[in-house]
Each structure stands twice: as structure tokens, then as C-alpha cells.
Amino acid sequence: MLTVTPIQAFVDNYIWVISLPTSPLVYVVDPGDADVVIHYLQTHQLTLAGILITHHHHDHTGGIKRLIEYSTTMLDIFGPSRENIAHINQPITDQKQILLPALGVTASIFYLPGHTLGHIAYHIQDELFCGDTLFSGGCGRLFEGSASQLYHSLQCLANLDPKTRVYCAHEYTLSNLKFAMDVEPNNPDLAHYHAHCHRIRANDQATLPSSIEIEQDINPFLRCHKLEVITSVNQHFNQDSSDVITTFGLLRQWKDKA
Template sequence: MLSITEIPAFNDNYIWILGAQDSEFVYVVDPGTAAPVLAYLNEKNLTLAGILITHKHQDHVGGIRDLQAHYQGNLPVYGPKAEGIEGITHHLIAEKSLFLPHLASNVEVIHVPGHTLGHFAYLIEDAIFCGDTLFSAGCGRLFEGTPEQMLSSLNRLASLPAHSKIYCAHEYTQANLNFALTVTPNNPHLVQYASWVTKARDNKVPTIPAELSTELTINPFLRCHTSEVKMAVAKQFNIEVTDELQTFTLLRKWKDHF
């Protein structure tokens, strides 16, 4: 069984620390900076066994060099070869299982292009570490990929077991909900979730991880196949919407300018 802890960084990033229950060895996902990671490890008397990277953006990789230096270069760093990330020691292939020493579970490596072309997500037990691909009530911007690629990536994640938990890299939930409520204001699941999120954030409680089962009912980017979202997009752009890809493409454009 995994133990997972969030380390807040920058304005709204989450760096994830994970390890087998009661193990002194842990892994870190997307360390954009090293200082809070090292502080946490020191406080909890833990040893860093390796780093998992989802994609190349600086707020996800900026701490690699300092963490490797702290461990005198003996720290494995796993990540996508296509992203050209400095410091990667183990270039991974998508759709393969990765075995990590000190973890009792295999890691499923999933290629999720869209935000960047080489973006990976990692499924470990019921935890999905998806970087900037899927957020609670939203999804990542398309910096490199096409709408078709991002929609395919989101559908791939949506097909995972509904009890899976989304460990994304940012606390964007409230901002995403403001948009989602504009798209489908009469969705009762969304209204209820928004109320919970408001209370959580008022008390400085993280909204991540999010349940995939919840996202399937409230996240408009996972619901582009529904008549509700299609109708909202058609009304916003005053055009006829015919399919899921067109709906997603226009929905992402709408969000980009929201």
C-alpha cells in the first residue's frame, strides 16, 4: 500500500512524495524545486530513492540537479526520453511497466501527449500522477500537442478504474470550477462539488487528490461526449457542434480566453 504526501511549492504546485507504507525509502514526482523536498525528507528522516518526471516544464524539473547533487549523483531519475530533460538517467517507454526498488507495486507508464508531446502519466496502484494533463474540473493547456492528442490522452485516463485518484501537479480546482460552472451550471454533481471545494480552500485544505469517479461527473473536458456539454459549446460559439473532438477543441478555446 502506498503512502503519498503533497509538498506545496511555488504558488500552486504540488510535489508528490510516495513510498511503500512504513518504508524509509521514498520517491518524488516532479520536483520543481529541491529545498522543500529536502526539508521534508530531513524532518521525516526519509531517504530519497529516485525521481519520476512527467514532462519538461521548469516547475516540474527545476529541482533535479540539486537533488542529484545532494545524493552525490547516485539518484536515479526516470522520465520520458522525448522531452529531452537534463538529468534523466532512465529513459522510459510508454505503455510499459516500470519496477522501482523499494516499491511493492509496479508503475504503469502512460503516454499522454497534449500539454507537451512527450508527457507521461504514472499509474501506481490506484494513484494517477498525471502532471499537467488532467486537473480536477479541468485539463492542461495545449502548448505542443493537438486537440485530438489531448482528447485521446484524457479519454485514456478516463478509462482507468473509477476509484483511481488524480494526483495532478497544481491546485487549480477553484479556477477550473468557475469555468465548469459557466459551461454546465445546472449539473447537480458540479454544484455540490464546488461547494465542498470552496469550504476546503477556505480552510487551506488541498482538493487534490481528486476521485476519477467524481471527475467523470463534473469535469467538462471529460464530458465532451455528452449532449449537455455539446449544447453549451454550441450556444457559446453560435454554431452546430457535431462530435466530441469539435466539442473539446472549442471548449479548450473557450477556457483559454475565459
């Protein structure tokens, strides 16, 4: 059974540590800050075996070089080959799965253009490490891809087993839920989850992981087919459209300015 632990970095990033209770070897996901990772490894007497990168943004990759220098053995550094990321030695181009030998598990790879064109996610057992594609209550900005690309990327994740745990890279949940409640004010699941996350953050705890099941119930970017979401978008933009991609793209524009 895998253990997944967050390391807080910068203002709101999470670097995820993937481990087994029986081994000191670990992988980390998107280490933008090497110092906090090294501190965690030393404190818990762990050894870094490898790094999983979802996309090229510096707050996800900035610690790679320093972690290579810190490590006494060669690290397996996985990342999307379609993006310009230094130090990747296990490039992922079209593989459906990769092996993480230090843990004896395989990771399924999802190709998720939208936030960036080469963005990928890692699905390991029941855990999804999705970088900046899917957030709890939200999704990533469209920096490189199209609304259609990001919509279909999110639908790919939404079709996973509902119990899949979602480990995204930022603590954006309360901000996302505030916007979601403007879009879907009559969603009781959303209201309940908003109150729940407020209590968690009041104790300085992470709202993550979420789950696919939760996101299907509360995340407006996975609910663009729902009448209330469509109606809210149409009213906000003074238009009349039921096209799901149009609704998604305008919803993302609305969130960008919220």
C-alpha cells in the same frame, strides 16, 4: 499500502511524495523546487530513492540537479525520453511498466501527448500521477499537441477504474470548477463538488487527490459527449456541431480566455 503526501511549491504546484509506512525510502513526482523537497526529507528523516518526471516544463524539473547533488546515493530518475530533460538516467520510451525497486512496486506508464508531445503519467496501484494532463475539473493547455491528441489522452485516463485517485500537479480546482459551472450550470454533481472544494480551500487544504469517478461526473473536458456541454460550446461560439473533438478543442479555447 502506499502513502502519498503533497509538498507545496511555488504558487500552486504540488510535488508528490510516494512512500511506504515501513521504509524511509521515498520517490518524488515532478520536483520543480529542490529546497522544499530537501526540507521535507530532513524534517521527516526520509531518504530520496528516485524521481518520477511527467514532462519537461521547468516547474516540474527545476529541482532535479540540486536533488542529485543533495543525495548521497545514485538516484533513479525516470522521465519521458521524447522530451529534452537533463539528468534522466531511466528514460521511458515505450515501456508499459517500470519497477520502483525501493518500494517494491511497479508503475504502469501512460503516454499522453497534448499538453506536451512526450507527456507521460504513472499509475501505481490505485494512484495516478498525471502531471498537467488531467486536472480536477479541467485539463492542461495545448502547448505542443493537438486537441485530438489531448482528447484521446484524457479518454485513456477516463477509462481507468473509477476509484483511481488522481494526483495532478497544480491546485487549479476552484478556478476550473468556476469555468465548469459556466459550461454545465445544471450539473448537480458539479454544484455539490464546487461547494465541497470551497470548504476545503477555506481551511487551506488540498482539493487533491480527486478520483476518476469524480472527474467523470464534474469535469467538462471528460464530458464533451454530454448535451449540455455541446450546447454551451455551440452557443458560446455561435455554431452548430456535435463532433466531440470539435467540442473539446473549442472548450479548451474558451477556457484559455476565461
